[in-house]
Amino acid sequence: MELAPIKSELANRLTSSRYEHVLRVAELSKKMAKQHGVSETAAEKAALFHDIAKCMKKEELLRRLEEAGEDKRLVDFHHELWHGPVGAIIARETFGINDEDVLNAVRFHTTGRANMSMLEKILFIADLIEPGRQFPGVDELREKSKGSIDKAMYYCIGHSIDYLVSKRAAIFPDSFDCYNEYMLKEGII
Template identity: 55%
Template sequence: MDVEQLKKVLQERLTQSRYEHVLRVAEKAKSMAVRYDISVMKAEQAALFHDIAKCMSKTDLRDILEREQEDPRLLDFHHELWHGPVGAVIAQKDFNVADPDIVHAIRYHTTGRAEMSDLEKLIYVADMIEPGRDFPGVETLRELANENLHAAMGACIYQSVKYLVNKKVSVYPDSIDCYNAYID
């Protein structure tokens, strides 16, 4: 897929601030891909697609999850998690993205999962540390991402789970499995 064409589609589908976030994630993903010898093309593609469903209505997200028979547990959790799996479906069905590693990177960029590929880790981390993010500890995560992708992923999933636990909200099982994989 032509990157410039995809950017035009994203600009139409997303708010301006979300579109700018996606561009920052793509730039971060590309630079990390070079550092960690991961395909820059795959990293850019996954990063550009990662939030393609982010601005869809809750009803539309639910309809796609149900129609595509995605994990029904998703519907028991906050709808903020839904855009990853729906984005993966959109990438596959509407844009013919066939590479399972890219599809998984899109699908799991919010929850993580056990046994993530390096591309999946890269997109998860890039999304969390892109330059527009500002939360306590982000600078430490950025430094770690420059040193060791696996360690950065562990620190990022720890940050995510800790955030959710502190808010006293449910944590999706894939995130717990991911967290457990890094603790072990």
């Protein structure tokens, strides 16, 4: 699949800073895919699509979720979570992506979930620690994400949950399932 048309579509749909973020996530995802023996092409594709719905209006996101019969629980949670599933819908319907692993990586990048595939984990981590991200503790996360992918997930989902709790935000159940999986994994750290 040609990536140039996807990139120009992204440039149209996203703010320039969001577009730059997507390109950095794609670079890092490719690098991590190589390290961990996953298809670099799939990683790049998933990363390019991951935020394609990020700049859509809340009402439009909701409409797409409902039309597609997406997980009804999402509606009760912050609309920030909706762009992942809608991104996967757009990747499939508008761009003909049919690789379920790529679609799932896009779909779950906002929440995580239990039993993520290697590709899903790579996108989740790359999205959080790409070189443009600046938040307290990001360097430590980058450092800790250099070894095994599960160790990286342990720290990254831990950080995400910490952040949400600190904001007193509601936490989507899939994120808790993801968190629990890594906290219960022995020998991870």
